Amino acid sequence: MKVLAYGDVLDLALELVAAGRGISDNVVLLVAGDQEEKIQGLKGPNEVLLCKDVKSYDQESLVELITSIARDFDAILLPNDRRGRELVGVIAHKIGGSAATDVSSLRLENDVILIERITLGGKAIAVEELSLPAVMTIQKGRFKPLEDIEPEIREIKAPKIERRIEVLEKKEKPRVGVPLDKAEIVIAVGRGFKKKEDLKLAYELAEILGGVVGATRPLAADLKWMEEEVWIGISGVRVAPKVLVVVGASGQQQFSAGIMDSKIVVAVNNDSSAPIFEHADYGVVMDLYQFLPALIKKLKEAKGA
Amino acid sequence: MMVTLMDIAVLIKQSLDVQELRVDQDTGKIYIEEAPTKAGDIDLNAAEEAVRIKEKVGGKATAIMLSTWGASGKRLKEAKEALKRVLAMGLDDAVLIMGEEGQKADTYVVAKTLAEVIRDNYQLVLAAEGSDDNFSGLLPARIAAELDWPFIAYATALELEGEYVKVTRSLEDYEEIVRVKLPAVIAVTQEINKPRVPKLMDIVKAGKKPLDQRDFTPPSEPKIAIRELKVPKVERKNVIIEGDVEEAAEKLLQALKEEGVL
Ligand SMILES: Cc1cc2nc3c(=O)[nH]c(=O)nc-3n(C[C@H](O)[C@H](O)[C@H](O)COP(=O)(O)OP(=O)(O)OC[C@H]3O[C@@H](n4cnc5c(N)ncnc54)[C@H](O)[C@@H]3O)c2cc1C
Ligand SMILES: Nc1ncnc2c1ncn2[C@@H]1O[C@H](COP(=O)(O)O)[C@@H](O)[C@H]1O
Numbered sequence: 014m015k016v017l018a019y020g021d022v023l024d025l026a027l028e029l030v031a032a033g034r035g036i037s038d039n040v041v042l043l044v045a046g047d048q049e050e051k052i053q054g055l056k057g058p059n060e061v062l063l064c065k066d067v068k069s070y071d072q073e074s075l076v077e078l079i080t081s082i083a084r085d086f087d088a089i090l091l092p093n094d095r096r097g098r099e100l101v102g103v104i105a106h107k108i109g110g111s112a113a114t115d116v117s118s119l120r121l122e123n124d125v126i127l128i129e130r131i132t133l134g135g136k137a138i139a140v141e142e143l144s145l146p147a148v149m150t151i152q153k154g155r156f157k158p159l160e161d162i163e164p165e166i167r168e169i170k171a172p173k174i175e176r177r178i179e180v181l182e183k184k185e186k187p188r189v190g191v192p193l194d195k196a197e198i199v200i201a202v203g204r205g206f207k208k209k210e211d212l213k214l215a216y217e218l219a220e221i222l223g224g225v226v227g228a229t230r231p232l233a234a235d236l237k238w239m240e241e242e243v244w245i246g247i248s249g250v251r252v253a254p255k256v257l258v259v260v261g262a263s264g265q266q267q268f269s270a271g272i273m274d275s276k277i278v279v280a281v282n283n284d285s286s287a288p289i290f291e292h293a294d295y296g297v298v299m300d301l302y303q304f305l306p307a308l309i310k311k312l313k314e315a316k317g318a
Numbered sequence: 319m320m321v322t323l324m325d326i327a328v329l330i331k332q333s334l335d336v337q338e339l340r341v342d343q344d345t346g347k348i349y350i351e352e353a354p355t356k357a358g359d360i361d362l363n364a365a366e367e368a369v370r371i372k373e374k375v376g377g378k379a380t381a382i383m384l385s386t387w388g389a390s391g392k393r394l395k396e397a398k399e400a401l402k403r404v405l406a407m408g409l410d411d412a413v414l415i416m417g418e419e420g421q422k423a424d425t426y427v428v429a430k431t432l433a434e435v436i437r438d439n440y441q442l443v444l445a446a447e448g449s450d451d452n453f454s455g456l457l458p459a460r461i462a463a464e465l466d467w468p469f470i471a472y473a474t475a476l477e478l479e480g481e482y483v484k485v486t487r488s489l490e491d492y493e494e495i496v497r498v499k500l501p502a503v504i505a506v507t508q509e510i511n512k513p514r515v516p517k518l519m520d521i522v523k524a525g526k527k528p529l530d531q532r533d534f535t536p537p538s539e540p541k542i543a544i545r546e547l548k549v550p551k552v553e554r555k556n557v558i559i560e561g562d563v564e565e566a567a568e569k570l571l572q573a574l575k576e577e578g579v580l
Contacts, residue, residue, distance in 0.1 A: 070492065073468075095489045099471040102459025106429065111541035114454040132547070133451055134336030137348055140546040177468040181484070182495040222580075234509045241488070247453055255579045266336045267450075273552050277579050279570065285558075288337070294555040295573055297566050307567040315571065 014121065018058065019043040019079060020092040021069035023051045027158035029090040030057045032151045034159060036088065036121040042164070043079070045069035056160040066171040072096065073178050074171060076103050081172040083108045086146065088126060093150035105148035113141060113149040135247055135270020152251075154194060191225050191243050198224025199254045201245055201272070204231055205261015205282065205301055209238040214305040215260060221312045227252060229262045246271035261301050264289025281305070324377030324478070326368045327436050329445035329458065330404055330412075332385045332397045333358040336451055341549045348547055355387060357400035360446030362407070362513035364506050367476055368444050369408035369514070375478050381405065381412040382435060384428050384534060388419025398529065406516035406524035417534035424540035429460030431537055437465055442483065443503040447472055455505060462503035470496060471505040 016033035018040060020026030026042060033040035042058035044051075046065040055061065062082070067074045079100070083089060089104065091097035093115050105112035117138075118129045125142040128149065132139040143149070193199060200219045206212055212226070219226045226243065233244040245252055246268040253274035260281045262268060269292045272278060280293035283300045290296040297304055332355045339353040357365075368379040381404045387393035394416065401412040413435060417423060423431075436443055445458035455471060462469030474493075475486035484497050485504060516524070559566050559573070574580040 070489075095472050098455055099459070099469070099489075102425070102454075102456040103463045103469055105456070105541075106426070106460040106463035112425065112454075112456050112460075113542065114456065127545070131550075132453075133334060133339060133348070134453070136336060136339055136341050136549070138548045138550055139544055140548065142543045142545055144541050177498055178470065179497045180494055181497055184493045186488075186491055186493060188491065230508070234507070248448065256574065266339075267453075273550060277574065277577050278554065279574075290556065290558070292552075292554060294557065294577075295570060296556070296558045297570060298558060299563065299566060303563050304566065307563045308570065311564075311567045311571055 014039070014088075015086050016040045016088045016090060017043060017079070017082070017086040018090045019075075021045065021048070021096055022092065023048055023055070024158070025092045025094075025153060027055075027057050028153065028156045029092065029151050031156035031159050032119060033088070033090050035156075036119060036126060041086070043082075045075070052166065056163055057158055058164045059162055061164045061166045063166055063168050064171050065168065070183075072099060073176060074174055076100060076107070077172050077174045079104050080107045082169070083146065088146060089148040091148070091150045093152050097150045101148050101150050108146055108148070110146040110148050111143040112147070113143055115152055116149045117152045117155050119149070131247070131270065134266035135273065136266065154251075187240050188242055189240055191227070191240070193225060193227050193243055193245070193250045193252055196225045196252070197255045198222045199227050199252050199257045199275075200224055201227045201229070201252075201257060201259045201262060202232060203229040203260065203262025203268075204236075206232070209236075211302070212238060214301070214309070217309055218258070218305060218312075221309065221316065222256070224254070224256075229268050259289055259293070260305065262289055263287050264292050324371065324375055324442065325440045326371060326377065326379040326442045326444060327440040328361075328365050328368045328379055328381050328404065328409060329432070329443065329461075330361045330365070330381045330383045330400060331358050331446075331449045331457075332356075332383060332387055332393075332400055333361075333450040333452075343549055343551055346549045348549060355393065355396045355400070356450075357403055358446050358450045360448065360450075360506065360508050362404065363508055363510050364444040364446050365404040365407050365409055366511045366513040367506055370511065371442075371476070371478055372408065378411075379409045380440070381409045382415075382432060383412070384415040384417070384423070384431060386417035386419070386421040386423050386534070389416040390419070393419070401529060402521070402524045403516070405527045405529075406520040407514055408520070411528040412530065414529060414531045415534045416531060417536075421534065421536065422540050422543075423534070423536060424542045425454065425456040425460050426541045427536050427538060429457055429464050431534065432457075433461050433464035434537075436461065441500040443467075443501075445503070445505050447505045447507050458503050458505045465501070465503070468498045468502045469505075470498065470502065473504050473506045474510050476504065476506075476510070
């Protein structure tokens, strides 16, 4: 059993190495040229393959590079972000392998890899047998990086490719680094807010409570009122705070799948039939424009006293 | 088959309506039989994009669905309803490949089957970034690999330029504008457009559009097997806080203090 791990963000890649160790004691980490400086002193994988002529943002070259070395491996682990998810299916198919996304646990059983992944919009966990070779994307935060082995570093050459995708323009997305997945208190806002400016109510609440503000997908991705990194749900970030206050979000399954690990969920919504109340410990059926100011006032008073 | 200027295949999955799906945490039962199925939400965005391309450059668009929900009773009816929905939006015809209920077909097998329907007949395949019930995004990627066509996921904008397509794709850290020569497979996001709501006339017309139903014969063995579906245990108190605004705020803070989380 030999495992290949690849991720464009090295911290995440080390989580993949840890995941790989659960099924093999030979885990090789592939590193792209633009990440070279970060491998100084890196620990965990048995070997590092450094490919200087491929960049981590060059999806087309990565597909070719990974498929060209895939025959040496029984499993390939990728991060469960959009880059990883764009690669996984193509690579799996090219090598005639099985595939799975959003994998939260894995182990070897005879000649299959047994994995768990969330499915049915978060309502179920599927236990799946993957035949070898298997290519999968691993959920963030499930595996703790091991810093035991000091790897050998070996340089490899990239295969020649015939480019079919021409990148005309590349715009960096604004990122503010909101630590949503690690926050203890999260305020999640939805389309119940009428205007972008009104979000200040949520920010004020977050500030008093020492928390951060996340959003539903439409608010971040469609209306673009907030950075895309803060959308919570099956296609966004999974949160696990001590307190989550969901304000003006309907709680559709794809959002609610991202809040399952929260300790206490509070929902504020003026529609008593909104599904979010099924996912909440405490529900307040009220207009957020009336309730939030009152809540903020009470919290301020309590602090002042 | 005659290929017109721009032939688009739109992949429509008969997805379980996960919002309506009932699960029992105590017994672990998942009431799949009882839940309705429908065209995936983001599949409608793919259909909308196809209709917009047709409106601009002409051509034809076909909805393609492979279902293993079984050709009997309500599931067949729902599959046809799902296809009629996108036909009413403006797609021209539909191919429905119907398997037997529970027939084993993972994305590997489905991709192999659909690739044969698509090869030689279409220049552009549009699909969703992920389906409502499985959300893996694996199928469009596998079809691209099977056909050896370029694959671009997370498209937030498309523009046809002759035999090229310009795609804006939204990745973690970057937004990229890329250009590929057709044929290509493109998976779109929910943000790419707003699917139109068909008018009554369109719905009536959709009923008369061709729907070609075929039987499904798996071309190979699947690569994965689902051993079990478990229901995650999430306990929620579901307490509704009553009273006027002031009282509710007070009671909520009290409750959070008692929980020891404030
Ligand atoms: C495959 C797939 C993946 C998806 N992934 C995600 C995901 O990761 N994350 C995500 O969030 N969504 C995701 N979605 C979209 C999801 O299905 C919902 O459409 C979305 O979560 C709804 O966002 P919302 O609650 O902000 O808006 P709405 O559903 O429009 O809800 C707004 C809510 O605000 C309430 N409201 C209105 N006014 C007030 C007021 N004055 N005071 C209080 N309440 C008020 C309303 O009663 C309503 O319940 C996905 C969809 C699909 C198909
Ligand atoms: N059986 C199917 N028939 C037609 N299209 C499908 C099928 N399965 C998946 N798709 C398409 O591929 C997308 C991604 O599906 P998935 O790989 O299940 O996340 C779907 O939203 C559809 O556009």
